[in-house]
Amino acid sequence: MDTHERRWRSPELARTMASITGEVEAEWSGLCQEWEVLPGTPEERDLARMVAEEPHRFPWRVVDAALDRQPCPECAHPLGSGGRGCGPCDLADGHRYAAQEPDRPGVPPGNEHAVRVAWSVSRAPHRHTFRAVCGYQLCLPHLYAGELPSTPQAQRTRHLINRLTEAECAGVGSLAELAALAERRS
Incomplete structure (x- = not known):
């Protein structure tokens, strides 16, 4: 799925998605070079x-790139990105989490898993609830910058998101905006 065509909720999210997309493509290119495989070939x-x-044999960025290069035999979307209920996509989306998730240098343990989940949800929002999409998209730039919220911080963000309507969740552009919007509901 091309992340450059989508309108993102914030410039920070757009930059983060573009950066991760670049990493995914670079990892795939590196694997192709290692295996002496040319792009676009059988x-x-x-x-x-x-x-x-x-x-399980590959880093998650390589797995996500591989899924993007395979059309689903049922819905024709990139494998793992079709709507919920598409059997092959549901299976591939679940299997993607078997991939390796080595943490990047200088980030807390578990950060890479959080980045990976937020990336997957952000790329295929139609597969997730509007509240999950809101939370992961708002947090992804912070996660990618190396932050990892504590359990109480994550619970507070979820509590704030739960106070918003679907339209408000779709339109909120930052964690600060989320807090201000939700606090007006008190």
Whole structure:
């Protein structure tokens, strides 16, 4: 799914999505070079299929790139990104979490998992609740910058999101805006 065509809720989220997209593509290019596979060839499709079938052997960015390169046989969206209820997409989306998630240098343990989940939810919002999309999209730039909220901080964010309507969740652009909007409801 092309993250450059979508209108994101904030410039920070747009920059973060573009950065991660660049990393995903760079990781895929590196794997193709390592395996001596040219882009756009049947060998690339075979490599993508093999990565998707054995996600535990590869970093998550490689797995996500492999899924993007395979059309779902049922809905024709990139594998794992079709609507909920599409069997092959549901299966692929679940299997993506078997991939390796090594933390980046200088970030708290678990940060990479949080980045990965927020990235997946942000890329396929139609697969998740509007409140989950709101929370993950608002937090992704902070997660990508190396932050990891404490349990009480995450619970507070969720509490604030739960106070908003669906339209408000769709329009809120930052955690500060979320807090101000939700606090007016007190």
